[in-house]
Amino acid sequence: MAKPFYAYYVRIDGDEWEYDFVVARRPSEAKRFFASLVGADSESVHAANLGAMHPDQVQGSVPQKTGPDALKKIGWEIIVRNGREHLRRDERIVRYDFLEALAPSMRFKRPVIRCVEELLSFSQGLTLTYVFRGQSNAAWMYESGISRLFDRGSKARRRIEIERQLLADFKRNAARFVDPIPKDDWHWLAIAQHHGVPTRLLDWTRDPLVALFFASEPSTDLYDGSIFCLAMPEIIPGLTDCDPFEIKELSVFVPNDPPSRMVAQSGLFTVEPPSFKPFDQVEQWTVWNIAFNRKKKIRHELAKLGYTWDRLFPDIEGAVRNARERFTQRIGK
Numbered sequence: 044m045a046k047p048f049y050a051y052y053v054r055i056d057g058d059e060w061e062y063d064f065v066v067a068r069r070p071s072e073a074k075r076f077f078a079s080l081v082g083a084d085s086e087s088v089h090a091a092n093l094g095a096m097h098p099d100q101v102q103g104s105v106p107q108k109t110g111p112d113a114l115k116k117i118g119w120e121i122i123v124r125n126g127r128e129h130l131r132r133d134e135r136i137v138r139y140d141f142l143e144a145l146a147p148s149m150r151f152k153r154p155v156i157r158c159v160e161e162l163l164s165f166s167q168g169l170t171l172t173y174v175f176r177g178q179s180n181a182a183w184m185y186e187s188g189i190s191r192l193f194d195r196g197s198k199a200r201r202r203i204e205i206e207r208q209l210l211a212d213f214k215r216n217a218a219r220f221v222d223p224i225p226k227d228d229w230h231w232l233a234i235a236q237h238h239g240v241p242t243r244l245l246d247w248t249r250d251p252l253v254a255l256f257f258a259s260e261p262s263t264d265l266y267d268g269s270i271f272c273l274a275m276p277e278i279i280p281g282l283t284d285c286d287p288f289e290i291k292e293l294s295v296f297v298p299n300d301p302p303s304r305m306v307a308q309s310g311l312f313t314v315e316p317p318s319f320k321p322f323d324q325v326e327q328w329t330v331w332n333i334a335f336n337r338k339k340k341i342r343h344e345l346a347k348l349g350y351t352w353d354r355l356f357p358d359i360e361g362a363v364r365n366a367r368e369r370f371t372q373r374i375g376k
Contacts, residue, residue, distance in 0.1 A: 048101050050093040050109055050117060052130075053077040064114065066096060067106035076106035093119055093130075111182070121182045155267070157337040159255065159344040162270075166251040171327055172275040174247040174295075174311065177258030181269035181332050187315050188241030199317035203288050206243065213240055229283045233298045233312065237305075243287070244296065244312040247273070253308050256350045258333040259341040261368070267332040274327030276313060290316050303357045342368075 051073040054062035063080070067073035070090040078085040094117040101107075111121050119130050156162050166173075176185055189209075193202050210228060213235050218224060225231045236244040248254055251270065258268030276295050283296075296312045298305070305311075333341065345351075352364035 048096045048098065048105060049073075050096055050114060050119075052091040052093055054089055055081065055083055056087045056089060064093075064109045065090075065106055066101055066109045066113070072106050080108075093117065155332045155334050156255075156270075157334045157341075159252070159341060159348070162251055162255050162331070165331055166272075169272065169329075173272045173327075174249055174275050174313075175251045175254035176245070176247050176271045176273070177254035177256065177268065177333075178271070179258060179260035179266070179268045181267040183269075185245065185271045187243045187245045187313075188236075189243050190315060190319070192241055193317075202317045206288055209240070210235060210242075227283055229287050229296060230298055232287055233296070233301075236312070237302055243315045243317075245315065246308075247311055247313055248309050249311070250309040252345065252348065252350055253310075253355065255333065255341065256345055256355065259338040259345070261338050261342055261371075265335060267335045268338065269333065270331045272329045272331070273313070287314065290314055292316060293319055304355070304361075307355050307357050339372075 048066050048068060051065045051067060051070065052062065053065050053073050063077060065073045065077055067076060070092065071085075073090045074085045074088040077083075077090075078088050093114065096113065096117055100113060100116055114121070114130075121130060154165065156165065166175075178185065189202075189206060210231060214231055217234070217238075221234060225234060232242050232244055236242045236246070251272075254270045258270050260268065276293050287296075293316070294314045296314050301310070352368060353361040355361065356364065
C-alpha cells in the first residue's frame, strides 16, 4: 500500500521569515525539500504535520509546495489578526504564527490601521499616484474573479477560450436587458463585472477611504481587513481598440459611461493578462491591514464623513445594505 501524503508546515530554526507549506510522505522528506529551496541545512528545518491529504488532492510529483486552498480541504484556515497570520482549526487558533504565507514575496509584518486618521496619515505619505482596493479578509489575495477559477499553471490559450465563451453566453442572455447595447467587448466586460460575472477586470478606487469602507466590513470582524495600494498602472491610449483578451500586461480601463456606483466610488478597473501574478509583476505596491477589533469603530468614523452604503451604492441595493447595517448596529451585532 502506498504511503499517504501529509501537509507540513516547515520553517528554518530561529527565522520566522523562512517558512512554507509542503506536501511530503514523511517529515524528513519535507525538511530536505524545503532546505533545498532556501539553500539551508535540513538539520535547521522544523516540520509540523498538519494532517493527511487524499491522493486526489495532490497533483504532480512529491514533495511539492502547497497553499491555503489545499490546507482548507484538510480543515485548516489561515486567518489574519493585527497584521499577523495564524492557522485555525475547529474554531481554535493554534500556536503557530505566520507572516504572509499566501504571498512569499510579501513576508513582512503589515502596518495595522486602527482609525481613519491613521489611514489618512499613511496615504498622505505615498509619493506616487496610487489606486486602492479594500478587502474584508486580509488572507485573501487580490486577483480578478476569472483568475480565482484557474490554477496558476493553466494554459493561457485554453483560459482565453473559456473567457470568450463566458462573455459570449452573457451577451446573448443579457442583451434584452441592456440599453444601450455596449459598443465593444470592453464595455460588455464592465457590465458583466458589475453584475457578478467572473471576468479579468478587478475593481479599484482612487479614494483610500472608499477602500477602507470595504476593508472594515463588520460582518467579518473575526479577521483583519486589508487595503492593497498599487502604483497607478499606465492608462494606455486607444486601449479599447484592442482585443481585451489579448492584452499582455496589467492595464487600466475606465468605461466611457461608467455606472453610478463606479462614479460614487471613484472607481476604475485593472485588467489582468492570463499570466499575471500579483506582486511579481508590479514594481510599486504596499499593503495595510485593518485591525479586526477596530472595524466597527472605523465604520462609525466613516459614516460621519458620509461614507455609507447608500452613498457608495446609489441604488436599491445600497438602500438595503444601509438598512441592514443600521439594524445590526442597533441590536448590538
